[in-house]
Amino acid sequence: xxxxxxxxxxxxxxxxxxxxxxxxxxxxxxxxxxxxxxxxxxxxxxxxxxxxxxxxxxxxxxxxxxx
Numbered sequence: 800x801x802x803x804x805x806x807x808x809x810x811x812x813x814x815x816x817x818x819x820x821x822x823x824x825x826x827x828x829x830x831x832x833x834x835x836x837x838x839x840x841x842x843x844x845x846x847x848x849x850x851x852x853x854x855x856x857x858x859x860x861x862x863x864x865x866x
Contacts, residue, residue, distance in 0.1 A: 802837045805860050809853040810835075824848040 810820050818828040833839035846861050
């Protein structure tokens with residue numbers, strides 16, 4: 800699993816801390832940090848909640864191109 804740079808950039812563009820994004824989507828700050836580091840694979844429902852909160856699509860935030 801790769802680091803999720805797209806998620807981090809979208810979060811920073813909205814001026815949200817990890818804690819603020821976590822509160823908005825109903826998870827812990829640690830969960831958001833682990834998703835950004837690529838150490839946690841979020842559920843589809845969590846991915847959708849994050850996308851709605853950040854105004855991005857699933858493809859923009861979570862799609863990984865095959866190597």
